[in-house]
Amino acid sequence: MKPIQVGLLGIGVVGSGTFNVLRRNQEEIQRRAGRGIEITMVADLNVARAQELVGPGVTVVSDARAVIANPDIDIVIELIGGYGIAKTLVLEAIAAGKHVVTANKALLAVHGTEIFAAASAKGVMVAFEAAVAGGIPIIKALREGLTANRIQWVAGIINGTTNFILSEMRDKGLDFAVALKEAQALGYAEADPTFDIEGVDAAHKATLMASIAFGVPVQFDKAYVEGITQLGAADIKYAEQLGYRIKLLGITKRRQGDVSKRQADGIELRVHPCLVPAKRLIANVEGAMNAVVVNGDAVGNTLYYGKGAGSEPTASAVIADLVDITRLHTADAAQRVPHLAFQPNAMSDLVVLPMSEVVTSYYLRLRVADETGVLTKVTGILAEAGISIDAVLQREADEVCGESQVPQTDVIILTHDCVEACMNAAIAQMQALPTVLGPITRIRKEELA
Ligand SMILES: NC(=O)C1=CN([C@@H]2O[C@H](COP(=O)(O)OP(=O)(O)OC[C@H]3O[C@@H](n4cnc5c(N)ncnc54)[C@H](O)[C@@H]3O)[C@@H](O)[C@H]2O)C=CC1
Ligand SMILES: N[C@@H](CC=O)C(=O)O
Numbered sequence: 001m002k003p004i005q006v007g008l009l010g011i012g013v014v015g016s017g018t019f020n021v022l023r024r025n026q027e028e029i030q031r032r033a034g035r036g037i038e039i040t041m042v043a044d045l046n047v048a049r050a051q052e053l054v055g056p057g058v059t060v061v062s063d064a065r066a067v068i069a070n071p072d073i074d075i076v077i078e079l080i081g082g083y084g085i086a087k088t089l090v091l092e093a094i095a096a097g098k099h100v101v102t103a104n105k106a107l108l109a110v111h112g113t114e115i116f117a118a119a120s121a122k123g124v125m126v127a128f129e130a131a132v133a134g135g136i137p138i139i140k141a142l143r144e145g146l147t148a149n150r151i152q153w154v155a156g157i158i159n160g161t162t163n164f165i166l167s168e169m170r171d172k173g174l175d176f177a178v179a180l181k182e183a184q185a186l187g188y189a190e191a192d193p194t195f196d197i198e199g200v201d202a203a204h205k206a207t208l209m210a211s212i213a214f215g216v217p218v219q220f221d222k223a224y225v226e227g228i229t230q231l232g233a234a235d236i237k238y239a240e241q242l243g244y245r246i247k248l249l250g251i252t253k254r255r256q257g258d259v260s261k262r263q264a265d266g267i268e269l270r271v272h273p274c275l276v277p278a279k280r281l282i283a284n285v286e287g288a289m290n291a292v293v294v295n296g297d298a299v300g301n302t303l304y305y306g307k308g309a310g311s312e313p314t315a316s317a318v319i320a321d322l323v324d325i326t327r328l329h330t331a332d333a334a335q336r337v338p339h340l341a342f343q344p345n346a347m348s349d350l351v352v353l354p355m356s357e358v359v360t361s362y363y364l365r366l367r368v369a370d371e372t373g374v375l376t377k378v379t380g381i382l383a384e385a386g387i388s389i390d391a392v393l394q395r396e397a398d399e400v401c402g403e404s405q406v407p408q409t410d411v412i413i414l415t416h417d418c419v420e421a422c423m424n425a426a427i428a429q430m431q432a433l434p435t436v437l438g439p440i441t442r443i444r445k446e447e448l449a
């Protein structure tokens with residue numbers, strides 16, 4: 001049988017990895033797919049660079065539409081990124097009857113509903129293993145391997161750039177900006193690195209995992225998103241002293257409602273820095289590595305670990321999708337795995353809960369004037385709000401004082417579980433105390449047991 005012909009849109013970090021791995025391992029991949037898979041046409045704005053990467057024998061154009069218009073191409077890989085031209089091209093490829101493989105989590109988290117509906121109507125597949133946790137086959141695991149389970153929660157380190165920055169800050173005492181530059185140079189960061197450091201990229205990925213885990217439509221606009229830009233080196237150090245590591249986690253959880261508390265069923269969808277007990281495996285995931293823990297009612301916890309970014313690790317996932325599509329190309333649409341794991345007519349209407357309703361425990365750091373009674377006032381506010389304290393760490397007063405010449409110190413408080421809205425109110429009250437000298441740092445805590 002003739003090899004299936006593939007068109008590649010965008011041959012940058014991931015595109016070049018995809019081209020190279022496919023060519024290098026073509027014989028083995030063909031034996032797995034049952035048919036050869038060849039990238040025969042590439043579109044990139046930088047034609048000269050692209051031609052140099054692919055060599056002679058592959059057609060290179062600057063206009064991606066020429067690839068989509070080629071009737072010999074069955075699968076289009078979109079590796080341009082963003083939700084501008086990439087969205088138009090993906091929809092045009094679908095309309096032209098091509099299957100699509102993409103690593104573009106931003107596009108799917110924001111426009112997935114429209115894209116999957118268009119693909120289903122046209123009877124083509126949109127595959128996106130590379131879009132979540134790069135080379136880790138987490139989409140496959142959630143959608144197929146764990147299909148027997150009622151998933152309870154998914155939590156993961158799903159942004160390599162931020163995990164790399166946090167590791168460098170902790171281990172080498174590197175400055176945030178220096179560590180970010182390194183991550184960019186290594187090809188981990190998004191074109192716009194604020195997507196990484198502000199948690200947006202992780203939220204795109206968490207949004208996709210939530211849909212596959214719970215059978216809800218993709219709803220990026222409902223995600224709570226907080227990045228790592230407000231984290232200080234002091235918090236990383238204090239967390240360590242308390243037996244925790246700070247990780248940026250993407251979390252999605254099923255919450256059983258409680259009628260007596262007027263709580264509805266729903267799901268949590270959130271990205272923010274978390275204190276994780278240092279003894280958990282996921283707390284020891286360092287550098288650009290990713291890891292995702294999935295809790296299913298039958299299987300319990302399973303952990304998926306590997307490279308979530310970079311040229312060839314991400315290419316590994318892109319090519320896995322190519323192989324899947326090649327195998328399923330001729331199959332009836334009904335036999336294929338649904339895009340979001342659940343059949344399109346069997347999606348759930350579970351709501352994404354507002355952050356104010358989320359229940360979790362907290363780490364608080366308060367910069368206070370080292371005066372008698374400060375701690376009593378702070379703990380009094382927490383007690384009044386019904387928030388119980390798990391541990392308190394008070395450092396000795398600093399020798400160097402602020403402008404006021406009053407000795408200052410850090411007070412660190414770990415709390416038990418409470419509702420976020422309650423904590424917000426308590427923080428506002430504590431912040432208003434004249435003895436609390438700077439903005440209070442709040443980091444949520446996850447036991448992940
Ligand atoms: N770099 C990584 O480690 C990972 C990236 N991704 C995703 O993969 C996608 C690609 O990322 P990278 O390869 O890192 O980006 P990149 O910036 O290295 O490559 C993008 C390529 O697209 C080309 N391009 C831009 N506009 C174009 C257009 N209109 N027509 C044709 N070509 C065009 C650029 O010239 C460039 O070569 C993004 O959606 C990204 O979020 C996903 C997982 C990991
Ligand atoms: N910028 C992303 C790349 C992979 O998705 C990351 O750092 O994880």
Ligand code: NA
Pocket residue numbers: 129130131132133134135136137138139317
């Ligand atoms: Na993946």
